[in-house]
Amino acid sequence: EATLDLAERRRIRSAIRELQRQELERDEEMLASKRFRPERSSHRQDDKENWPQSRRLEEEQQAALAALSEQLEAITSVDELTKLLRAAGEYEERKLIRAAIRKLRAEEIEGEAPFPCSR
Numbered sequence: 001e002a003t004l005d006l007a008e009r010r011r012i013r014s015a016i017r018e019l020q021r022q023e024l025e026r027d028e029e030m031l032a033s034k035r036f037r038p039e040r041s042s043h044r045q046d047d048k049e050n051w052p053q054s055r056r057l058e059e060e061q062q063a064a065l066a067a068l069s070e071q072l073e074a075i076t077s078v079d080e081l082t083k084l085l086r087a088a089g090e091y092e093e094r095k096l097i098r099a100a101i102r103k104l105r106a107e108e109i110e111g112e113a114p115f116p117c118s119r
Contacts, residue, residue: 065092072100078108 075081078101085097 061090061092065096068093069096072096075100076104078104 072081072084075084081097081101081104085094085101088094088097
């Protein structure tokens with residue numbers, strides 16, 4: 001509602017500011033309680049139990065990626081690499097294949113570029 005009394009307007013504005021201030025204080029308290037919440041000890045124990053297994057899986061993945069990298073070095077056709085790219089399931093595999101495709105295309109471009117003349 002519209003009011004013409006300036007004193008009433010001031011009271012309304014100050015009440016709104018007070019409500020906003022209280023809301024900010026509540027939000028800050030909630031953030032502080034979340035920020036300093038202690039971590040559950042059972043969660044840390046789960047991490048310790050799963051660490052050797054995840055470490056072993058990571059090492060196996062690294063070995064597979066190294067083997068794939070060696071295999072990609074032997075391929076000289078962009079079409080073959082494109083077929084491999086479409087068949088690849090893992091992000092890291094696709095990343096390596098795309099890098100091999102870029103490398104082959106760069107080599108093709110360098111081979112086509114005329115050599116600069118020496119004067």
